[in-house]
Amino acid sequence: MKVQLLVSEWCKPCEKAEAVWRAVAEERAIAFEVLDVGQPEGREVVARLNSKMIPAVVIDGRLAGLGVQTREQALKMVEGAPPRARRTTRHIGLTLETPSRAAILAAAFYLAIAGALALPAGGIAGDAPWRLAAIHTFTLGFVAFMIYGLAEHLLPRFTGNPIRLGAWTWGQQGLAHVGLIGFAFGAFFDAESLRLVGAAASWLAFALFAFRVLPVLWPDPLRHG
Numbered sequence: 001m002k003v004q005l006l007v008s009e010w011c012k013p014c015e016k017a018e019a020v021w022r023a024v025a026e027e028r029a030i031a032f033e034v035l036d037v038g039q040p041e042g043r044e045v046v047a048r049l050n051s052k053m054i055p056a057v058v059i060d061g062r063l064a065g066l067g068v069q070t071r072e073q074a075l076k077m078v079e080g081a082p083p084r085a086r087r088t089t090r091h092i093g094l095t096l097e098t099p100s101r102a103a104i105l106a107a108a109f110y111l112a113i114a115g116a117l118a119l120p121a122g123g124i125a126g127d128a129p130w131r132l133a134a135i136h137t138f139t140l141g142f143v144a145f146m147i148y149g150l151a152e153h154l155l156p157r158f159t160g161n162p163i164r165l166g167a168w169t170w171g172q173q174g175l176a177h178v179g180l181i182g183f184a185f186g187a188f189f190d191a192e193s194l195r196l197v198g199a200a201a202s203w204l205a206f207a208l209f210a211f212r213v214l215p216v217l218w219p220d221p222l223r224h225g
Contacts, residue, residue: 033160103149110141
């Protein structure tokens, strides 16, 4: 059973509707996706159904409901779908999940630290002993954490596929922090052992990120839904 929810970024009731249907998608084995009517995929469904209202629920290609349903009403609409087996993946809504917020806040923090280190170091071309620490703080801190935070929110939203959250994302961020600290302190104190720890932790964080994101981009057709 495929359930499509037509929404828009400016539609406040759409956030409530999406929260209801995301919860239902965690309970029932449905293929659930959120379609923004401002995007080509959403406009195509709207044109085919000639629907003028949002939020709107489309089940197996047919308009099944308008407005915000309660959890009970939504479950009734998909009562033919079997219960979903327990899993660690979740559908992403319009608002940022806590891990995504944490990653973006960390990125802003590391950007400030990198700037504070780079300014007295003469920038990237400077020769201060902490120049490499500033570069690592910018790349592994600001750039990497910004990618982590935005990708785990936007990619599931664009594809309509769930992503692994919980311990997976916190473990990834923890390894990324350890990797950055190892690289930065290793560069500052010229300590090879710290750099090796930083390299290992950073690559593990990248590997976990890929492990979480690849099923979002290329889901298994036999298990998706």
